[in-house]
Amino acid sequence: MLPRRAASLNKRLIGNHTYNNFDEWVAAIRNTGNGFQNTLDWVSCFALAVNEENASFGRVVTAPTNGAAGVIPAVLQYYIVFCDGFSNERIVQFLLTASEIGSIFKKGATISAAMGGCQAEIGVSSAMAAAALTECLGGTQRQVLMAAEIAMEHHLGMTCDPIGGLVQVPCIERNTMGAIKAITASQLALQTNPDNAKVSLDAVVKTMWQTALDMNSKYKETSDGGLAINIPISLPEC
Amino acid sequence: MKREQISVFDIFKIGIGPSSSHTLGPWRAAQQFVQLLEQKDVLQLVTGVKILLYGSLAKTGKGHGTDIAILLGLSGDDPVTFAVNQVGPKTDDIRNSHKLVLGGKKEVEFFANDDLLFLFNESLPYHPNAVTFQAFLNNGTAVSETYYSIGGGFVVTEGGQDQPKAEADLPFPIDTASNLLHWCIKTGLKISEVVMENELAWRSEQETLQGLSNIFNSLKECIYRGCHTQGWLPGGLNVAPPRGQS
Incomplete structure (x- = not known):
């Protein structure tokens, strides 16, 4: 059995800052500073929180799936807390941009790990979050698409091999990775002239789909390969 | 080919974890099957149901709560509104009492070991996440439908048709x-x-x-x-941990 980690991480990171609700919590997190390690810890904390809820049969929002449900809220929460993004208009902008990128992947490839491995879940959610963050940070439309492309490009080939058939290992931590890659992809896109991009978003959608078709079924949410067969479930891992 | 239309509310859907394709999708499929029985006006004739899980739904369905989702969906509960702290108690009750109330309206006998089958070595060609529902009627006939949970909670029937949405x-x-x-x-x-x-x-x-x-x-x-719930994640050693949350 795995312990939940987000709550104790939150407690450590928040220190002596007090709060009684979500809005006060946002302010309290801001008061913990914006150093790189602190920010990184918070992003992980947000993503772990959502996917621990998910693993516990909690109420979650598909984004675009449940297994990858932590990436978009973690990046949105990062934007709210650390990029001064706590406004209704910005949150609407974020969700709308993210959803269109998810739709493009669903239409041109898949958002099912049983069809395409983890690249289709964490990869897609990371691309969605990267695009949404880029638009909210003032990127051009082409930089937004570029951010989505970069995020997916670095998830290509990622397998789905959940231990014990549970949406826990590697799924929960992987949401932290999807979130941080989304932020990095967004920053890269914002610092890059899209005229120089070699790979278009459509090209990476097509590549993800071809990779999905080529992937051995052992790595498509069957628990017949990968970590699922190398980690005995009875051992208290982590 | 007809253009697929996807709204922001198709991508972001409120539901229950842990898997959109293995929990939310099968839940929706079970609800759709009960609706089908109602549309055919045979719900009150049902004497029993059988559910067959194929491919990935069979292989990782237990860990992903597919069985739980199907029981709640057949019972007429909705993933958007169903109280998450009742997921365990309600499904335990169905298993222990051997009674399933289809759509909250028609009680049938239900034995999970015989009626909810994980077909580990069978797969349907259209998509690895397939589930077939069968309802046996008191007139000797049966109603059967196969659904595919194609990711993100989207569900399609044989032939790949989405549930009709306003174009x-x-x-x-x-x-x-x-x-x-x-x-x-x-x-x-x-x-x-x-x-x-x-x-x-x-x-x-x-x-x-x-x-x-x-x-x-x-x-x-x-x-x-x-961020404020301590404790252990369920599953693993198959020991129910205290969750301490609603």
Whole structure:
């Protein structure tokens, strides 16, 4: 059995800052500073929180799936807390941009790990979050698409091999990775002239789909390969 | 080929974990099957049901709560509103009492070991996440339907048809990133503004903003709850841990 980690991480990171609700919590997190390690810890904390809820049969929002449900809220929460993004208009902008990128992947490839491995879940959610963050940070439309492309490009080939058939290992931590890659992809896109991009978003959608078709079924949410067969479930891992 | 139309509310859907394809999708499929029985006006004739899980749904379904989702879906519970702290108690009760109340209206005998089968070595060609529901009627006939949970909670029936959704006349049809960029260049709108224009083909701006506000509230409640709930994750050694949350 795995312990939940987000709550104790939150407690450590928040220190002596007090709060009684979500809005006060946002302010309290801001008061913990914006150093790189602190920010990184918070992003992980947000993503772990959502996917621990998910693993516990909690109420979650598909984004675009449940297994990858932590990436978009973690990046949105990062934007709210650390990029001064706590406004209704910005949150609407974020969700709308993210959803269109998810739709493009669903239409041109898949958002099912049983069809395409983890690249289709964490990869897609990371691309969605990267695009949404880029638009909210003032990127051009082409930089937004570029951010989505970069995020997916670095998830290509990622397998789905959940231990014990549970949406826990590697799924929960992987949401932290999807979130941080989304932020990095967004920053890269914002610092890059899209005229120089070699790979278009459509090209990476097509590549993800071809990779999905080529992937051995052992790595498509069957628990017949990968970590699922190398980690005995009875051992208290982590 | 007919254009697939996807709204922001198809991508962001409130539900229950841990898997959109293995929990939410099968839950929706079970609800659709009960609706089918009602449409055919045979719900009251049902004497028993059998559920067959194929492919990935069979292989990882137990860990992903597929069985739980199906029992609740057949019972007529909805993943958006069902109290998450009742997931365990209600499904335990169904298993222990051997009684399943279809759609909350028609009680049938139910023995999970015989009636909910994980076909580990069988797979259907259309998609690895397949589930077949069979209902046996008191007139000796049966109703059967197969659903595919194709990811993100989307469910289609044999032949790949989505449940009919109102076809909208979208101002900016988008299948690819280049379509999207084309509309942005043509109009000068941001991506989120293009998407909003399309959303308004389905419903008013007020309804759309309200829906997005509901989604954000669910996201923030989830993240806040997760950051304040200690304990253990279920599964693993198959020992039910204390959750200490509602």
